[in-house]
Amino acid sequence: MLVLGVDAKTVAFRPTERPGEELQKLSYDYLVLAMGAHLAYDRIEGFAAHGHTVSDLFHGQRLREPLFEGGYKGGPDTIGSARFHQGDGAEGLQPYPGGSIPYAKAACEGPVREMTTVMASYLKMEANSSPSRITVFTPEESIAADAGENNIKAS
Amino acid sequence: MADGMGIHYRNKMADIKRLTKDGIEFADGQSIEAELKLVLPDWIAHDCLRDLPIADSAGFIKTDLLMRALGHPEIFVLGDCAAVTVPKIGGIGHQEAEIVGRQVALDMGRMDADEANEPLQPVVFCIGDMGEGKAYYVRSNAWFGGKDEVLKMGRIPYQLKMSYRNLFFMTHSKVRGFGLSLAQFAALKVF
Ligand SMILES: Cc1cc2nc3c(=O)[nH]c(=O)nc-3n(C[C@H](O)[C@H](O)[C@H](O)COP(=O)(O)OP(=O)(O)OC[C@H]3O[C@@H](n4cnc5c(N)ncnc54)[C@H](O)[C@@H]3O)c2cc1C
Numbered sequence: 286m287l288v289l290g291v292d293a294k295t296v297a298f299r300p301t302e303r304p305g306e307e308l309q310k311l312s313y314d315y316l317v318l319a320m321g322a323h324l325a326y327d328r329i330e331g332f333a334a335h336g337h338t339v340s341d342l343f344h345g346q347r348l349r350e351p352l353f354e355g356g357y358k359g360g361p362d363t364i365g366s367a368r369f370h371q372g373d374g375a376e377g378l379q380p381y382p383g384g385s386i387p388y389a390k391a392a393c394e395g396p397v398r399e400m401t402t403v404m405a406s407y408l409k410m411e412a413n414s415s416p417s418r419i420t421v422f423t424p425e426e427s428i429a430a431d432a433g434e435n436n437i438k439a440s
Numbered sequence: 441m442a443d444g445m446g447i448h449y450r451n452k453m454a455d456i457k458r459l460t461k462d463g464i465e466f467a468d469g470q471s472i473e474a475e476l477k478l479v480l481p482d483w484i485a486h487d488c489l490r491d492l493p494i495a496d497s498a499g500f501i502k503t504d505l506l507m508r509a510l511g512h513p514e515i516f517v518l519g520d521c522a523a524v525t526v527p528k529i530g531g532i533g534h535q536e537a538e539i540v541g542r543q544v545a546l547d548m549g550r551m552d553a554d555e556a557n558e559p560l561q562p563v564v565f566c567i568g569d570m571g572e573g574k575a576y577y578v579r580s581n582a583w584f585g586g587k588d589e590v591l592k593m594g595r596i597p598y599q600l601k602m603s604y605r606n607l608f609f610m611t612h613s614k615v616r617g618f619g620l621s622l623a624q625f626a627a628l629k630v631f
Contacts, residue, residue, distance in 0.1 A: 287488055291512055315514050315547075317540060318501060322483040322520040322528060329481060331459035337478050351476070363464060363474035367482045368455045374496025374523025378505055380561050384585015392483035392528040398576075399568035400478050405445050406571020417446035420472050422453045422464075431527045431564045433582030433589035 286320070322392075329367060339396060352407070360408065360418030364400050366391035368424040389431070390424035397421065398429060483528050489521060496523045505559035507539050516540045524560065531565040538617065561586065567601045567623065575601045579624065600626055 287308070288297040294313050300306040324340055326332050338344045351357040368390055375386035391397070405416035421428060429436060454468035456479070463473040485499025494509045496502050500523035502510045507522065509515035518540050519525060519533035526532075539560055546556035563586070566578045575598035579590045600623045607615050 289488065289492060291492060291494055291509075291515065294514070313514075315544070316516070318489070318509075318515060318517045318521055319519045319533075319537075320486055320489065320521045322500075323486055324480075325482045325484045326479075328484075329456055329459060329479065332479065332481075335459040335461055335477055337476055338480065339478070340480070348476075348478075358475055360476065361474050362476040362478065363472045364478040365450075365453065365464075366480040368453075369482055369528075370484070370498055371526065372485075372496035372498025372500050372523055374498070374500050374502040375526060378524060379585070380505060380559070381581065381585035386524055386526050386562075387583055389526050391480070393480060394527065395529060395566045395568060396480055398566075401447060402568060402570035402576070404478070405447060410572065415446065417448070420448040420450060420474065422450040422472060424453050424455075426451055428449070428451070429578070431580070431583050432566070432578045432591070433564075433580035435582070435589045436578060436580055436591040 289316075289318075325367075339400060352412075357412070359412055359414040361420065362404065362408075362418055363420045363422060364397055364404060365422035366394055366397050366424060387430075391430075394423065394425070394428060394431065397423070483520060486521065498523075500525075506543055506557060507536050507560065508543065516543065524562075526562075527564070529564065529566070532562045534615075534617070535562060536560060563588070565623075567597055567604060569598070569601055574598050577623070596626065 286296050286298045295310055296313065297308055297310050299308055326338065329336060337348045339348065369392035371388050378386050380386065401419060401421045404419055408414040408416055408418055450472065454466045454470065457465045457467045459477050463471055464477055465471045485495065489495055489501060490499025494501050494512055494515065501517040501521055502523050503517050504510065507516050507518055509517055518536035520528045522536065525536065539558070542551055542556040542558065545551035546553060561581065562584050563579060563581045564583065568576050570576060574594055577592040577597040577600060580588055582589045604623065
């Protein structure tokens with residue numbers, strides 16, 4: 286989809302089976318928007334040359350290369366989230382009595398937590414190294430902010 | 441957990457300024473030396489949504505808790521493009537998709553309002569691999585004002601993670617809601 290006209294109730298889109306396809310228009314009575322977000326690696330200077338991630342197969346494969354095909358020197362390594370710049374669109378919503386939708390400083394820290402625990406195990410078991418070679422970082426006060434305060438303490 | 445394993449930890453970090461061969465530089469002048477730089481980026485709104493009248497100050501779409509766009513009840517929004525989806529996790533997107541399904545059924549006269557108008561109560565649900573056949577299981581709504589905070593670690597959460605993975609491939613990524621209920625039952629009642 287390229288253009289959404291919310292008042293005209295139309296969407297303009299381009300079929301993507303072959304390059305060069307023409308613009309098409311559809312009108313709708315109902316519309317479900319489920320387009321996800323733009324994961325902005327393209328805004329991190331130096332990411333293409335020096336960064337790694339696990340968001341897709343391409344990057345997963347790229348990370349395997351130094352680890353499994355040679356070249357990895359055993360760290361130090363760092364794992365973390367860039368800052369998320371949340372908008373004001375959930376202001377005033379109260380999902381639980383007295384609650385709210387918080388302002389998050391990291392969009393999704395599950396993968397950071399998981400990469401950290403897996404990397405720690407990898408260093409210990411496979412790379413003859415140590416989890417102490419890892420620095421994990423977060424823009425939040427605490428890395429598992431969304432897991433709840435008691436869970437953070439318990440972990 | 442990180443402390444116990446000897447992992448170093450830096451919080452309240454500024455925006456990433458750049459990655460270099462030697463590490464990460466942050467906007468406030470701090471840096472971290474690293475060979476491997478494993479990074480998750482900023483999640484930003486798609487260009488074709490950001491300037492719509494239904495978008496918020498960052499381009500995510502504003503909705504109520506029944507996932508209807510503000511001022512445009514004929515537009516449903518779910519998942520990462522919705523402003524209410526915080527953090528941006530698939531588990532919450534899934535909860536929102538069920539609400540959208542019920543709202544569509546309501547409008548089609550296939551469900552009554554009592555059943556359909558159950559608003560979003562987000563729950564963070566996460567099962568993470570820890571290596572060595574172990575995993576952690578987190579289910580919490582405390583960040584949003586709820587009372588649930590469950591954390592389990594060990595071999596059974598790992599089995600849940602592997603079962604989820606198998607279900608993911610078996611259903612071509614269209615994992616049914618019962619998968620989460622089953623995981624919750626196993627995590628809370630079985631161990
Ligand atoms: C590494 C990583 C690990 C994660 N782990 C977890 C986890 O353990 N648990 C969890 O709950 N969440 C996790 N998440 C988050 C989860 O993946 C997302 O929240 C979820 O995929 C969002 O679902 P969505 O349907 O909103 O968007 P997406 O899954 O991004 O789907 C959006 C779809 O819309 C399409 N699209 C985009 N723009 C257009 C357009 N203009 N026209 C037509 N189509 C378009 C895209 O191609 C895509 O198919 C993780 C994320 C990452 C990156």
